[in-house]
Amino acid sequence: xxxxxxxxxxxxxxxxxxxxxxxxxxxxxxxxxxxxxxxxxxxxxxxxxxxxxxxxxxxxxxxxxxxxxxxxxxxxxxxxxxxxxxxxxxxxxxxxxxxxxxxxxxxxxxxxxxxxxxxxxxxxxx
Amino acid sequence: xxxxxxxxxxxxxxxxxxxxxxxxxxxxxxxxxxxxxxxxxxxxxxxxxxxxxxxxxxxxxxxxxxxxxxxxxxxxxxxxxxxxxxxxxxxxxxxxxxxxxxxxxxxxxxxxxxxxxxxxxxxxxx
DNA sequence: GTCGTTGCAAAGCGTTTGCAGCCTA
DNA sequence: TAGGCTGCAAACGCTTTGCAACGAC
Numbered sequence: 001x002x003x004x005x006x007x008x009x010x011x012x013x014x015x016x017x018x019x020x021x022x023x024x025x026x027x028x029x030x031x032x033x034x035x036x037x038x039x040x041x042x043x044x045x046x047x048x049x050x051x052x053x054x055x056x057x058x059x060x061x062x063x064x065x066x067x068x069x070x071x072x073x074x075x076x077x078x079x080x081x082x083x084x085x086x087x088x089x090x091x092x093x094x095x096x097x098x099x100x101x102x103x104x105x106x107x108x109x110x111x112x113x114x115x116x117x118x119x120x121x122x123x124x125x126x
Numbered sequence: 127x128x129x130x131x132x133x134x135x136x137x138x139x140x141x142x143x144x145x146x147x148x149x150x151x152x153x154x155x156x157x158x159x160x161x162x163x164x165x166x167x168x169x170x171x172x173x174x175x176x177x178x179x180x181x182x183x184x185x186x187x188x189x190x191x192x193x194x195x196x197x198x199x200x201x202x203x204x205x206x207x208x209x210x211x212x213x214x215x216x217x218x219x220x221x222x223x224x225x226x227x228x229x230x231x232x233x234x235x236x237x238x239x240x241x242x243x244x245x246x247x248x249x250x251x252x
Numbered sequence: 253g254t255c256g257t258t259g260c261a262a263a264g265c266g267t268t269t270g271c272a273g274c275c276t277a
Numbered sequence: 278t279a280g281g282c283t284g285c286a287a288a289c290g291c292t293t294t295g296c297a298a299c300g301a302c
């Protein structure tokens with residue numbers, strides 16, 4: 001990544017201002033509101049470049065297409081609200097006890113935990 | 127699901143004989159070895175029907191296309207071997223301590239845990 | 253004979269790539 | 278001015294769907 005373009009600046013801004021992982025569509029729509037002519041291919045290309053440069057981290061959840069969050073955060077997991085479909089970061093980890101689940105002979109390298117339910121806003125309006 | 131067909135019988139056999147969740151490709155290839163003329167669309171259609179009839183359960187892992195395992199098993203999680211790309215079932219659960227991670231105001235409904243690393247076979251040959 | 257099921261090919265859908273023109277440095 | 282970047286459209290890979298023929302009951 002070398003040149004500074006308006007498109008890339010807008011994409012980074014959208015991602016930085018979100019406090020949660022965003023989908024390609026969310027990023028695209030956020031960018032479009034500031035730069036209506038931006039193309040979807042540009043969004044995909046820049047996401048890929050930003051991931052390669054470790055400015056972005058990929059957040060993959062089961063059965064969902066990838067979401068992206070600004071890199072550099074500590075080890076954490078995610079909460080997926082099944083009502084509004086947004087994903088939130090959660091603090092803390094039960095990594096220690098998880099190691100006990102590893103089957104005999106298997107070697108554990110890392111793990112993923114995803115919580116599902118309702119976020120505070122959706123729980124309240126229910 | 128009403129009529130009994132050779133295709134469906136073969137698909138169920140392949141799934142029943144596997145002791146782990148299988149991808150569509152794995153199911154397709156397993157079925158082809160017994161029924162070379164089977165079509166991929168038939169595999170997709172039957173998987174869909176078997177899931178709807180709750181004979182099959184969908185196993186979705188982050189960034190992967192769906193896998194399928196015979197339904198009716200107890201609550202369990204999965205181990206994904208990054209070397210051979212196979213997925214295994216693991217026993218046990220740390221559900222209790224996981225509830226503690228739920229953010230304030232959020233309501234937890236269920237959770238997913240995925241372990242990554244090397245399975246016994248791959249760990250041994252490394 | 254009815255109509256659920258199958259194989260094939262075409263259609264969908266999200267993501268990637270080719271290309272000519274644009275714009276940053 | 279060089280060549281990275283962009284928008285558009287075509288290409289891709291996986292999954293679904295339309296359709297005529299097939300076969301279970």
